[in-house]
Amino acid sequence: MASDENSIWDPCATMSTFLTLEEIARVSEGTPHPRIGGSTNGSGVNDSSTPVLQLLSQLRAKGYQRICMPLTTNKWKRRWSEMCLLPIQPENVEQSEKDYKEKIARTAESWRMTPGFKREEVTITRLDEAEGIVAIISEWLELDSPDDWVRHDAEIALQQELAYAAYLNIQTVILPQPRNRDHVASYARIVSSCLTRLPYISLSVRLSVYDPSAMHPSGPLPNNHPASPGPEGFMSTPTTSNANGIFPPSVVVSESDVMKQSSGGSLNATWEMWDLIRSMCDYNTRLTLTLDLSPALPTTLGVLSKWAAESVRHIYLPSTTFIANMKGYPVLPKPTQQFIRDSMIASSSSSSHQPVVILAGVRENQHSRGGEPAYSQYVRHLEKTSASVQASKKEGTVENFAQGYQDYLQAPLQPLMDNLPSVTYQTFEQDPVKYQLYEEAMYRAFKDHSADEKLVVCIAGAGRGPLVARCFNALARSATNATVIVVEKNPNAFVTLQQRQLTEWGDKVQLIFGDMRVVDVPKKADILVSELLGSFGDNELSPECLDGAMRFLKPTGISIPSSYTAHLAPLSSSKLYNEARSTKNDKSLETPYVVMFQAVNILSGTKATVDGRCGPQVQECWEFEHPRRDAVLNSRGLPFTNSHNSRSASLRFYIPHAGILHGLAGYFEAILYDEIGLSIHPHRKDQVSKDMLSWFPLFFPFREPLYLPSNSELQVSIWRLTNDKQVWYEWHAESFISMPNNARTTEDLMPLTAGTMPPSASFSSYGQPSPLIDLKELRPLDMSRLTLVSDGSSSSSGGLAYESVKIGHTSLHNPGGRSSWIGL
């Protein structure tokens, strides 16, 4: 491994190599046995080095930070097989053979009573040999065998191996891959039981990234096919399973071909097994994945994106998966390159997010050029060209700004109820984009007034004054004359404002202390400017505050922002689910969080369905606009009740690939003025307000994960509710699947396959019209808009040849929203 290249680059992936039994045997046979040759002290630590230690030391010198090796030898496999795979005894057996078999049965019973290894059945015996090792549990253990006895004895053997690994202080082991969909529940039960028995060790389930047999041209598989035959290059095939299904790793298959053939079911087979194991182990944080990238990947990765939401600890990459480039050096096929790039995550602090890449077979001269170093160098190259790693290394990007905040749950700010500290203002004032856009919006608004008009501008909720400064910039640029009225209710920030008035602004501003819903201003304003938006638009009570400030405006006055919308998408993330659950608070799954998403997968398809039943990937919930038309107000200009600020939305999402719904991702978009806006909508933020840092998305968790099959539909209900004193959200989801209800052929029913669009295509051409990009397509604002937005049923055109069959639901149990109140 070229160390000079790494020294200028802070690598994110951990590089590991896979040590085979043959390599271990080769060195062990060459030198005297340590028990004979060296002096062993009581703790098992030897002063002289052992063959295994020498081998490990050589590999570490090559730059591998971790080493994976099998824990047991073939001798153990032989003993176990002889004891436990006894053939069923025929009736007419010779007495001597019967005696022999009974002897074996007694041996097995004796082993079951007190399971343990003999010295030559394990590869390592000393603490120092085990240090930093990831141990591979015997691959031939069939924890999901259809045979009860095989499974029973495999479970005892697994417990024996794990106990031995724990004895040697090994932190992580890789489990044999599940192979049998019909009995994977038994596998999961055993793993769950081991996690409970052994309170410290981490278990990693090896699984193929998808089941290549799903793409065999031999037509649909029978229902009880062995789910995932072992791809070549990884350990021995299991004892009793057939050894078919070796799949040439260099064949490239397009996902749409596969979809046509099996409508996604079999492609999901390995993930479906993982999902069952992870669920039955109740999302134990010591349970991770070792994702085997041996099989050739489909050209589009939609079906594989679900792995992003799972706890992938290791990526297994055998040299046979590499192809030779024109010069003969090992490189990976394009889809595999992309998958690895997408898996690379730069994190400033912990490495828990970063995968360990296990390179196997790299000392077997599979490729003519480059030798062993070429493989890890190539993986490092993929890392450096990963878009997310590059973004995180670049100053001024959200990815760079968010270092250390990925998947970290924060309670949303409540600036109305709490007075923010100066340091919080400081953080948000650093946003290079947001205030620039505010200045531009003000500039355009000033320019749209006649130049000789003396304007009144009111800045409501000025904080430490960043908008005041931008206002003066805009006034200067547009050569406009204006009175600037500044309202702020935080007494501490008001000191800063007075200081700035004294040193910067002088009598060009009038400072008014107090809540904008209560105080009066000396003059009615032409333009009211505020920055009260939260990640979901209205979740920091901008609508309620601006209701109070509308009294400051002339009848013809305008508000910056003039409107904002809330948006949702269904989200899968084992990490966020576990984080939300682990919060001490009982109500932790009933309240939304601000979070920078990382190990997540948006479950909805990128396109709206052609029949219009399901909207696009991210859908609009509702809108607020200021000033409000036709408001009924009291004598002080305030609304009687807050009823007009309640909202609801009913959204239907198309789910192309099976996944687990853990929550909803919330975003906002705002129109400041004219074509100037703010957006954290994942498909539009780069066009509207690129590199804006001030808002991470919102995460609305569900108490219970909901399984969503491929080609299903998700109906999401969300309410913004209010009483005299509080505002809160409640949310709920139901899943449906389309079932044919008449004699049409099924081919008529399957054109809904989304996810076949290349991921590089622009989303904006498919989604809802953006209020910013396609401004002219917006409907004129009217009072009936609210009803139209919230009425999900109006978009579902009936009369199609299938019916929607409900298959599940989940909701928060938060009646009255008590745990997520936002104080008014």
Add this chain to the structure above:
Amino acid sequence: MASDENSIWDPCATMSTFLTLEEIARVSEGTPHPRIGGSTNGSGVNDSSTPVLQLLSQLRAKGYQRICMPLTTNKWKRRWSEMCLLPIQPENVEQSEKDYKEKIARTAESWRMTPGFKREEVTITRLDEAEGIVAIISEWLELDSPDDWVRHDAEIALQQELAYAAYLNIQTVILPQPRNRDHVASYARIVSSCLTRLPYISLSVRLSVYDPSAMHPSGPLPNNHPASPGPEGFMSTPTTSNANGIFPPSVVVSESDVMKQSSGGSLNATWEMWDLIRSMCDYNTRLTLTLDLSPALPTTLGVLSKWAAESVRHIYLPSTTFIANMKGYPVLPKPTQQFIRDSMIASSSSSSHQPVVILAGVRENQHSRGGEPAYSQYVRHLEKTSASVQASKKEGTVENFAQGYQDYLQAPLQPLMDNLPSVTYQTFEQDPVKYQLYEEAMYRAFKDHSADEKLVVCIAGAGRGPLVARCFNALARSATNATVIVVEKNPNAFVTLQQRQLTEWGDKVQLIFGDMRVVDVPKKADILVSELLGSFGDNELSPECLDGAMRFLKPTGISIPSSYTAHLAPLSSSKLYNEARSTKNDKSLETPYVVMFQAVNILSGTKATVDGRCGPQVQECWEFEHPRRDAVLNSRGLPFTNSHNSRSASLRFYIPHAGILHGLAGYFEAILYDEIGLSIHPHRKDQVSKDMLSWFPLFFPFREPLYLPSNSELQVSIWRLTNDKQVWYEWHAESFISMPNNARTTEDLMPLTAGTMPPSASFSSYGQPSPLIDLKELRPLDMSRLTLVSDGSSSSSGGLAYESVKIGHTSLHNPGGRSSWIGL
């Protein structure tokens, strides 16, 4: 109502009548207003009677125990409608009209701030008028309106009505029926919020037993059809919904016709709404159902059986649903008769299980003969002819024996770990059937030995000696000579045995004190008799105990019982789910319970599917036989480990109608000897051991309910696990739906409709062969049997034109079974 008829009969259903607004108005107009005419004291209680009190008193004299009446008058409806159904204001409105509308909007805002009634807007004003009243909330409130504002104001009105009902100490109110499937989540959210706000009042959701519009001959409905148009005869139709869908109540429709047309989806529509409401209210025990039986029912009731698992508090029965018999008296159509009979439950203690029958329109002379008393007399007649009520009144039946134990969760006995008290033995010794069958089995076994042979009979686990006494009966009947050895480990029961030896048996028995796994007997036995079975067969550790007692047998000896099997069926029951949840213990959802089922519904279809993928309604898990063949034993004749007593089963059930899986029902069957057996298998118990009382079924709860759609499949895994010291069970379920995966038409895929078989047909002709009824069909016993039984995949024949798509799963989180250990 004929009171002499009721005096000899202890009625179970509560009879109620429905008072209309017109009836209330008629009496109120006839007499002076109480506020004017009478003297009112401070508490609102008047010395003189009010018109409402007089009316209620008349109805009570007619025998009605409860009275349902609307809480509000039409004046309230008018005021609310004028305030809240303001049409959207067009742009070019006259100024005066605009002022008028703004005035109304102000009135509405003012009402929203402080909602309350005027005197003439409610039907009752006094505590004594409200006593024993079930109040009907304004039927025209559309809590699931598609319009946000209508819904918002309906919610405020509902809160206002509930607050008034609570003020009047009304215990139960009936809510307006949900009508709009697309917005029923909003309805559910509002109800959930009201349950939280008002901690005492019970809310009953009125729903039609099924949606009659699903059977309209006009073909499939558009997706957003109003789910449940109000049937005639029940209150006013809602303000903004259309009033179509009035369905002639006397038309009889067969369920199979309906299935053909809509494959069950729409037939489930009202239950689907209820399910969503009940789930979003988190199974609140104060939330119940008022089931409206107005629509004509299908001739077979499979699709309606799901209501049995729900909390039905009221049955609404309008006089228009009654048809005239030949003499002109009101009677009900046959399917409605059957449904009401099935709903009748005799309970010795509480009336919480028993439905309240609300008779509406019975004073409107719908029928030429009988008048008002005829309706309630007819319902009483149905009650008396209900099979379950009749059984419960008859001595010696399980139904009679189980009075008060219905749906009551008991921890299973652990007779091995605990020494039972005498009173427990006494209870079980009362079983008139079980010991008779044991005597018959022993008699046949004795007869199968030659008459001059002197037998040795060992009774292992004799308790207080009931089997010893039966053994002497059988010996006498068969004229057999035998030594009887009696083993018992309960030192207290052993005193009783000594007493009986002294007074009854003399030296014909040899008493041996101790655990049958430890003690030795003086002579090897020909016949070993034991009664160690639990509700699930092996769950009281019969296999482990008999392993220890096999040492007592001669090589040719036999065991009574010779074998037993465990059986499972998927179960729905809101009641049992809530009972298991409410147990104080944290682990209450991880341990099986003994329970006499009542408010339950078995979800699986009665037939195995034709393709063999899914088995019958109740499926066999595993078997134990004694003596065990080919056992490997130590020098004392005991097994080395308990590995051979672990078991697993993987079962697939067909689910014809949507329902919620709350747990599994467990049953056993045993062969004692020859054709003599014991069975609590619901389809076979009456043929094998009718009226046997000793065992209620087992209930294995799931932590999270699982939604199962119509035509789905349920894969259940269950394990019997063991280590040195304990035995326990773990269980898990996954749901699947069959989706077409090629070009066949859907009609090819839908022949799986079960539930069309008339419920009176014998089940034995469809299910697995009973070991007792069809003994000759049993496979010869062999060692490989265990594997065959547990391998669910062997029965799934592949190659069909659809694939099974996973749609959900649920499991207990009980790794290592810690909460359900049974001590060895």
